[in-house]
Amino acid sequence: MTTTTAFHNGHILTDHGFESDVCALVEDGHIVAVLPGAAPKDTRIVDLAGGYLVPGFIDTQVNGGGDVLFNDEPTVDGLRTIAAAHRKFGTTGLMPTLISDDTAVMARAIAATGDAIDQGVPGILGIHLEGPYLNAARKGVHDPAKFHTPGKDELDLVASLGKGRTMLTLAPERFSTDTLRELAARRVLVCAGHTAATYEQLRDGFAAGIRGVTHLFNAMTPLNSREPGAVGAALENPDVWCGLIVDGYHVHDAALRVAIAARPIGKMMLVTDAMPPVGGEREDFALYGVTMTCRDGQCTTADGTLAGSALDMAAAVRNTVERLGLPLPEACRMASTYPAEFLGLGGELGRIAPGFRADLVMLDHDLQVQGTWINGRA
Numbered sequence: 001m002t003t004t005t006a007f008h009n010g011h012i013l014t015d016h017g018f019e020s021d022v023c024a025l026v027e028d029g030h031i032v033a034v035l036p037g038a039a040p041k042d043t044r045i046v047d048l049a050g051g052y053l054v055p056g057f058i059d060t061q062v063n064g065g066g067d068v069l070f071n072d073e074p075t076v077d078g079l080r081t082i083a084a085a086h087r088k089f090g091t092t093g094l095m096p097t098l099i100s101d102d103t104a105v106m107a108r109a110i111a112a113t114g115d116a117i118d119q120g121v122p123g124i125l126g127i128h129l130e131g132p133y134l135n136a137a138r139k140g141v142h143d144p145a146k147f148h149t150p151g152k153d154e155l156d157l158v159a160s161l162g163k164g165r166t167m168l169t170l171a172p173e174r175f176s177t178d179t180l181r182e183l184a185a186r187r188v189l190v191c192a193g194h195t196a197a198t199y200e201q202l203r204d205g206f207a208a209g210i211r212g213v214t215h216l217f218n219a220m221t222p223l224n225s226r227e228p229g230a231v232g233a234a235l236e237n238p239d240v241w242c243g244l245i246v247d248g249y250h251v252h253d254a255a256l257r258v259a260i261a262a263r264p265i266g267k268m269m270l271v272t273d274a275m276p277p278v279g280g281e282r283e284d285f286a287l288y289g290v291t292m293t294c295r296d297g298q299c300t301t302a303d304g305t306l307a308g309s310a311l312d313m314a315a316a317v318r319n320t321v322e323r324l325g326l327p328l329p330e331a332c333r334m335a336s337t338y339p340a341e342f343l344g345l346g347g348e349l350g351r352i353a354p355g356f357r358a359d360l361v362m363l364d365h366d367l368q369v370q371g372t373w374i375n376g377r378a
Helices: 078-089 103-118 152-158 175-183 199-207 229-236 253-262 312-321 328-335 337-342
Strands: 007-010 011-014 017-019 020-029 030-036 044-047 054-057 057-060 093-100 127-131 163-171 187-193 241-244 266-268 286-289 290-295 298-300 360-363 369-373
Touching: 011 020, 017 328, 054 328, 057 078, 057 127, 057 266, 057 312, 057 328, 057 337, 078 093, 078 103, 093 103, 103 127, 103 152, 163 229, 175 187, 175 199, 199 229, 241 253, 241 337, 266 312, 266 328, 266 337, 312 328, 328 337
Parallel strands: 007 044, 011 054, 057 093, 093 127, 127 163, 163 187, 241 266
Antiparallel strands: 007 020, 011 017, 020 030, 054 360, 286 290, 290 298, 360 369
8 A cells, every 4th residue: 555645834845936835745756746735634744844845965976975985985885875974964866976096996886886776775876987087287186196098998987887877077188079979979977177178178078068067166277368268168158067066165155156147047056075074973084095184164185185075965055045145946956956957867856846756855944954855765
């Protein structure tokens, strides 16, 4: 016998904005109706207590969590720990992200992701390979000793997941447009990042199938008056998605507000670039054998280089509202609807509407997470 769960007595984010006089009904892991009025009889009730029900957050850049770095534990257990750590902060779907590493580690990470999807590990949507095909001039915290140009066999590996989504961040100036087109044709979501590309080079990359930009502004050529750079190319193009790290450290709030105003609604995504301390107990972690430290929400090397973040998605949503001044519905869509559309999952995730998966987050009035559901399961 199917049990119907009714979410009511709160503000539910639908396609019309927050509605307070409706209830959302969930059966068998999917939303079956959003109805006016109180919850029907003979349903299991979830009382929102005047809070907010929003689509589950989707994070396309998660390096680690729960004291686990994906590079160090490219296993199903490692993925399970990372996903569980981020779920506490409203992330119901994520792309575990492998920082530039050796080919053997890449192969293990891809295989583990496929196994995690087969085993139904909650929240795993695919894999994000951030490198190792980057530009040393914009390396950030990545180890340039790992950087190289892939041959055919390695490109085959990149495209080998066969399930879920594969996202690849690369420096487009290191690739021919034919190779970029081939990757896009093989359903790899190609993004530009850690790049010294000129405006013209990235514009050509977009034409060849680059779909997005990884952490806009960071580790790329800036926007200048006579040299628009990668940032200028990204802001000009209405079709690409851009990831934003809204933590007060990676990008100045004013630059973020200008960028958001410059782009069409629906093309800016919140990401965390999260490191192991998110949802964990330790403030320090190691990357490439070097100790990184997280203090006051900022992760750095000893010389002050940013090393990912200690940001979670709920905090990213709060920062977008409180620091950038965006309305809460838009901040939530930047954390759910738009990344779902970027991943090609906009027909099943990222909205509270009939037919969509019941990946949901309950927030209180302070926008703190009070509950999460993945496929309707708490």
